[in-house]
Amino acid sequence: MASLEKKVISAAIISLIIGIGIGYAIAYYTIPRPKPVVTLTVIGPWSGVEMEYFMKVLKAYEREHPNIKIKYIAIRAEDLAAIAPPQFAAGKTPGDVLITPWGWWVASMGEKGHLVDLSELVDKEEFVPGIFDPVTRNDKVYGLPFTAWAKPGFWHRKSFFEKYGLKVPETWEEFKSLLKKIKEEIGITPIASGDGVGWPLSDTSEHFIITFGGPELQLKLIKGEVKWTDPEVRKIFEEYLVPLLKAGYFSEPKDWTAQVDLWWKGKYALYFMGTWITGMVPDPGDLGVFTLPGCKGIVMGTDYISVSKYTPNLEEALKLARWLATEGQRIHVGTKAGKFATWLKVELEEHWEPMRPVYKALMTGEVAVVPDLDDAVGGKWQTTFWDQLKLLWTNPDKLDEVLSTLQRVYEEQAKGK
Amino acid sequence: MNLKDVLEKASFLIPALLLIFTFVIYPTIATILLSFNINLIPGVNLVEGSTSLENYVKVLTSEEFINPTGLRTSSFPMGAIVHNVIWILIHLPATTILGLLLAVFLQNIKGSSIIRSMIFLGMVIPMVVGALMIAFSFNKDMGIVPSIFKCLGILSLYKTWTSYPDTALLSLIIGSIWLWTGFSVTLYSAGLASIPKELIEAAKIDGAPFRVILFKIIIPLLRPVTVTVVAMTILWVLKIFDIVYVATRGGPGGASMVMALLMWDYFARMNAYTLSATIATLLTIIVLPVVILWIRYATRGE
Numbered sequence: 227m228a229s230l231e232k233k234v235i236s237a238a239i240i241s242l243i244i245g246i247g248i249g250y251a252i253a254y255y256t257i258p259r260p261k262p263v264v265t266l267t268v269i270g271p272w273s274g275v276e277m278e279y280f281m282k283v284l285k286a287y288e289r290e291h292p293n294i295k296i297k298y299i300a301i302r303a304e305d306l307a308a309i310a311p312p313q314f315a316a317g318k319t320p321g322d323v324l325i326t327p328w329g330w331w332v333a334s335m336g337e338k339g340h341l342v343d344l345s346e347l348v349d350k351e352e353f354v355p356g357i358f359d360p361v362t363r364n365d366k367v368y369g370l371p372f373t374a375w376a377k378p379g380f381w382h383r384k385s386f387f388e389k390y391g392l393k394v395p396e397t398w399e400e401f402k403s404l405l406k407k408i409k410e411e412i413g414i415t416p417i418a419s420g421d422g423v424g425w426p427l428s429d430t431s432e433h434f435i436i437t438f439g440g441p442e443l444q445l446k447l448i449k450g451e452v453k454w455t456d457p458e459v460r461k462i463f464e465e466y467l468v469p470l471l472k473a474g475y476f477s478e479p480k481d482w483t484a485q486v487d488l489w490w491k492g493k494y495a496l497y498f499m500g501t502w503i504t505g506m507v508p509d510p511g512d513l514g515v516f517t518l519p520g521c522k523g524i525v526m527g528t529d530y531i532s533v534s535k536y537t538p539n540l541e542e543a544l545k546l547a548r549w550l551a552t553e554g555q556r557i558h559v560g561t562k563a564g565k566f567a568t569w570l571k572v573e574l575e576e577h578w579e580p581m582r583p584v585y586k587a588l589m590t591g592e593v594a595v596v597p598d599l600d601d602a603v604g605g606k607w608q609t610t611f612w613d614q615l616k617l618l619w620t621n622p623d624k625l626d627e628v629l630s631t632l633q634r635v636y637e638e639q640a641k642g643k
Numbered sequence: 644m645n646l647k648d649v650l651e652k653a654s655f656l657i658p659a660l661l662l663i664f665t666f667v668i669y670p671t672i673a674t675i676l677l678s679f680n681i682n683l684i685p686g687v688n689l690v691e692g693s694t695s696l697e698n699y700v701k702v703l704t705s706e707e708f709i710n711p712t713g714l715r716t717s718s719f720p721m722g723a724i725v726h727n728v729i730w731i732l733i734h735l736p737a738t739t740i741l742g743l744l745l746a747v748f749l750q751n752i753k754g755s756s757i758i759r760s761m762i763f764l765g766m767v768i769p770m771v772v773g774a775l776m777i778a779f780s781f782n783k784d785m786g787i788v789p790s791i792f793k794c795l796g797i798l799s800l801y802k803t804w805t806s807y808p809d810t811a812l813l814s815l816i817i818g819s820i821w822l823w824t825g826f827s828v829t830l831y832s833a834g835l836a837s838i839p840k841e842l843i844e845a846a847k848i849d850g851a852p853f854r855v856i857l858f859k860i861i862i863p864l865l866r867p868v869t870v871t872v873v874a875m876t877i878l879w880v881l882k883i884f885d886i887v888y889v890a891t892r893g894g895p896g897g898a899s900m901v902m903a904l905l906m907w908d909y910f911a912r913m914n915a916y917t918l919s920a921t922i923a924t925l926l927t928i929i930v931l932p933v934v935i936l937w938i939r940y941a942t943r944g945e
Contacts, residue, residue: 308911315687423892478783478803606913617896620807628896 261293264542269321271529273300274483275505279563283554287546294542303328304423304609310534314340319534322543323550325372329360330604332530336361336368342533342540344370347548354568356595360602361530369530370551373558373565376584377429377525377598379517380417380496381489381503387514392495394516398466401519405475408495416475418494419619420482424612427479428600430498431467431615432525433518438462441523441594448602450640454633455626463618463625471622479619501584502564510562510580523594524587527601528568603636610635671927677920689916698921707897707905719808719898723905730816730880730901737820739872742827747861749828750835759832763825770822774889777818781805788814805891808898815886815899822886823879827872834868835861867940874937881930902926 272280277300284296301309303326310320314335326332335341343366350358353371361369387393390412395401408416420426436444439462446452452459470476477485477494486506489497497503504510517524531550533543555567559577566577566585577585588595600608614628673683678698682690692698702708709722720726745762749755765773780786781804792800804814838861846856862869884903887893893900893908902922910919 304912307914311914312916315689317686424894478806480782480803606908609908609912613892613894614896616806616894617808617898620895624896631896 263293263295264539265295265297266323266539266542266546267297267299267321268323268325268546269299269301269306270325271301271303271306271327276502276563279505279558279561282561283550283557286557287549287554291545294546296546302423303331307331311335311340314338314534314536317536319536322533322537322539323546324532324534325529325550326532327527327529327598328601328604329369329530330602332361332369332532333363334604336366336532337363340534340536341368342535342544344368344533344544344547347544348551352552352570354570357528357568360597361532369532370547371568372529372531372550373555373563374526374528374568375500375502375565376588377433377498377500377527378584379433379515379521379524380498381513381515382496383490383492383512384514385512386492386495394514395519397519402470405470405473409473409475412495414493414495415477416495417470417477418485418489418497419477419479420485420497420499421479421616422482424479424609424616425600426482426499427615427619428611429500429525429598430476431463432596432599433498433521434462434467435459435599436523436525436596437518437521438466441596444523444525444596444599448597448599450636454629454636460625460629463629468618468622468625471619476619479616500564501566501581504564504578504580505562506564513580521593523596525598526588526595527598603639605639607632607635607639674920675924675927677917678924680917692917698917699925702918702921702925707900707908710897719812720896720900723900723902726812726900727881727883727902729812730819730883731877733813733816734820734823734880735873735876738823738827738876739869741820741824742831742872743862743865743869745824745828746831746835747857749832759828762828765822766825766829768822770885771889773818773822774886777815777821777886778805778890780818781810781814788817805899806895808895811891811895811899815890818890819880819883819886823876826875830868830872831865834865838864870937870940874933877933878930881926 268284270277270280277298281298284298288294288296299321301320306320306324306326307328310324313320319340332341336343345365345367348370350367354374357371357374358367358369361367382392390408392404392407393400395404405416408414419430432444435447439458443452443458447454447459480488482499483506485494485497486499486503488494490507504513507513531547533540533547537543552569552571555569556572556576559565559567559572559581562578564578564581566581566588574582574585574589587593600611603611611632614631617624618628669683676683677689679696680690680692680694680698682688706712706720707722708724710720710725713719713721714725721729749758752758768776781788783789783801783803786803788804789801792798800810802810804810842860842864843856846860851859882903883901884907887899887901887904888907891899893904903926906919906922906926909915909922
C-alpha cells in the first residue's frame, strides 16, 4: 500500500511539474509581453522656460508610448556643432535625436554620411513650402522641421507707448523722430541690443537689409550673388544703420536674456527679437511689434530634427522624429513658446493666441518669408558675422573694415579654405 | 641586478609608462602628425588633404594669427600670437612685481594671512567664474572699473570695456593679473619665509635702507622662486583660454583673440581638426623652450 501511495504521489508531482511547464509555455507564446523600455536621448537648443514648453511635448510622447523614456539634454547649436562631429567621426553620437536651428550644419553632417536620410519619413507636401531646402542635399533630406519662429520687428510695451504718448512709426523719418524723442525726452537708450554669442545683432542687421534692399537682397547675399562690399549693401549700413549707432540709439550689446528683463522694466523702449519673446515676458498682452517702415519681408526659421545613423535605437528614434515633426508641433504651438507650426495640418486655432496674427500674416503671404541669413550661410562666416557686428556696434566708423572682412571670410568659406 | 629585481622594478614602471604613453605620448605624436595631414587615429577620418606643410602656411598667413593691418596701424585686432605676446609683456612684470611687493609688505603685517587668503581667492575660484567677474567688473552699468573712471571724469573709459576693441584685451589682461597674483604672492611668501632672518637683521644693524635689503638680499635669494613664477606665468598666459572664451569670445572683431581660443575655433567652430592640431603644435613649440629652461634650472638645484 505504501508503495502504491508513493507511486501516486510521485505521479501527481510529475503531472504537476509537466502541467506547470506546459502552462508556462502556452503563456509564454500567447500572452503579449510588455515591450522593453527604451531610453532615447534628445538633444535640443532650449533651456529655461523654453525648455519647459518643449518638455510638455516630450511628456506627451512618453504618455502615448509607455515603453519609451526620453532624456532631454539642452545643448546650444554652436556647442552641438562643436561636440558632435568628433563623435560622428568615431562612429558615435551624443544623442538619438538631435535638434538644432542650423540647417546648414544638418545638411553638412548629412552629406558627410553621419545622419539618416529622412526623405521617406514624412510627406513633404504637408509642410510649409521651402522649409526642407536648407537640410536637403542631393535630393536627400537630413532634417525634419519642428515649430518655427519669425523675427517680425521691434517689440515694445503698449503701456510704455501709451504712458509717453508714443506712436508706431509709419515712415523712416517718423522712426528716427521716435528714437530721438525716446532718447532726449524720456532720457533712455531707445533700442536694446542683445548679445551672448552674437546672433541678436545679426537679426537686427538683417531686418535693415530686408527693409532697404528688399527680401531678394538677403537671398542674394546668402547665395553670394552680391558682395558685402557692394555699394548697395554698404549704402544700407551707411545711410540707415550706422547713423542710428552713432546717435547712440542702440545700447551696448549685452546678454540677450538679461536685456529682455531690462527692456520690460523700461530701461529701453524697443527690442528687436524673434517671436519667442512672447513666452519670456510676464504679460504678452502688453506686447506690440512693428517693422521698420516699408519692410516687405520677415525672417522665418525653424529647428530641424535629425537622427544620427550611429544611434543604437534607430527605429525608436525615427518614430520620435516623425512624431515631433507632425503631432508634436500641435502641442508645442499651443504652449507659450512663441512658435508656430510648419506642418500645415495644424490649425490656426491650435496656436497660442498671441501667435495667431503673425502666423496668419506669414501663411497668407502678406509679407515675404526670408531665410535667416547667418543660419543659412553658417560655418566660420556665421560667427565672423556676429563678431564683426559687435565691432560695428561699438565702432561704427569701422564699417568698411567690417564689410570687407565679411566678404573675405565668405569667399574663403566658399572656396573651402 | 638579477631577474627578480628587474621584474620588481618593471612592475612599478610599466603601469605608469603605459598610462603616459596612452594619454600623453600617443596623443602628442598624433596631434603633431595630424598637423601634417597624417592621421594616426584608427577608424576616424580627420584628414582631407595630402601630407604637406599646407596647414602651417594657412595658419601662419591667416589674419587671425597675425594681422599686418592691425600691426601697421597699432590697432586691434593684431592677431592671436601678437595678443599673446602683449599679454605676456603686461602680465608677467605685473604679477611678478606685484607678487613680490605684496609678499614683502605682508610679511610683518598683523593678520596678513587673511589678506593673503583673500588675494589667493583668485586662484581658488574656477576660471569661468573669474571670467564672469571680469566681465562684470568692466561692465558699464555694474562694473567697478568704468565707475572709477566716471568718478575721475575720464568718460572715454566709462564704457563696457569688453565690448570695445581698444579695451577688450586690456580688460582681460588686468583681470588675469588679478586672478594670477595670488599665485605669485603665495610662492614669494613661502620663499621669504625660507630666507634666514639673521641676514636681514645684520643688514639692518649695518644701517642698510629697505631698498638695499630688497635689491641686495631679498631679490637675489628669491631667484629660484622668481624663475618658477616667470616660467609658470608664461605657460599660463600662453595657454589662456577660459577667461577669453567666457568674457569676450575673442571679440569684438577678433580684438581679444588668443592662440588657445583660435585653436578651439578651428576645432569646434570650423571642425578643421588639422588646423587646430597645427596651432596646438605651434603652441607646444613656443612653450617648450620655457619648460626646458625651467626644468634644467630646477634640476640643477639652484
